[in-house]
Amino acid sequence: MANEQNLIPNSKRTPSERRENAKKAGLASGKARRKKADLRKAFEVILQADVANPKVKQQLEDMGFESTNEMALAMVMLQKAMKGNVRAFEQIAKLTAIDTKDSLDKKEQREKIKALQLANKKAESSQVDDTSDALEKYFRALGEEVDKNAT
Template identity: 45%
Template sequence: MKGRRCDVDGRKNLIPLSARDPEERREIARKGGLASGAARRRKRTFGQVFAALLPRAVALDGLDEIARLAEGLGPITAQEAIALALICKAMKGDTPAFNAIRDTLGEKPGQKVEGALEGRITLALAGELDEFAQ
């Protein structure tokens, strides 16, 4: 490694990029790009796992409450089972479960977005925010 050594915040033996050769900077940048690409692939793969698993059919053995709600639906997907579990929790009085369902349906108070004529979008603001909208 070429370049001068520096002491940054008590850390010795660090060589700043400005003191490195252009080839060395390019190599460091290349390694960073490869690591970034690998991290993006890992994250995307995790999302793809959910996307692949949620539509699969699930067995409702041992999930009595969900099975009762799913009666007559036939085989249900993991996504539907999760939604039914959330409904079960909300029906028992779990407020965060209720809020999650309400928000997913787009009925969150104060953040409702309504489509208007001619492709424009108007926002219906919560009462305390109306005075600032004018």
């Protein structure tokens, strides 16, 4: 049984021991990821399969839905929410609702970007005006200087 006295910190292990442990951890991680991916694929297949219960199948078809386990599960969850099950309602809301906070945040960001672009355009045009004014003053002064030297 592992306890504090049995643990050896990595700083006291040799590089080859650390490499070997990292290899074991990587293999275990890959195995766990594959297992999780396989489970996800199995659920996807099961959810797309036809409903086994003929009564539920007929009920779904009468409502105009596909007679898959996924639709049956959705129907059951909706029925629970209609009976007042708050968790079922929250799950339905989570699955179906567009996250209004995200959409509002994105809209706000778009508006800020537009405002910044307008401000930049105004600043650029005022810089062009300032530059042309400065050039005009410079040439006017230069012309006056030339006129003074000519006389």
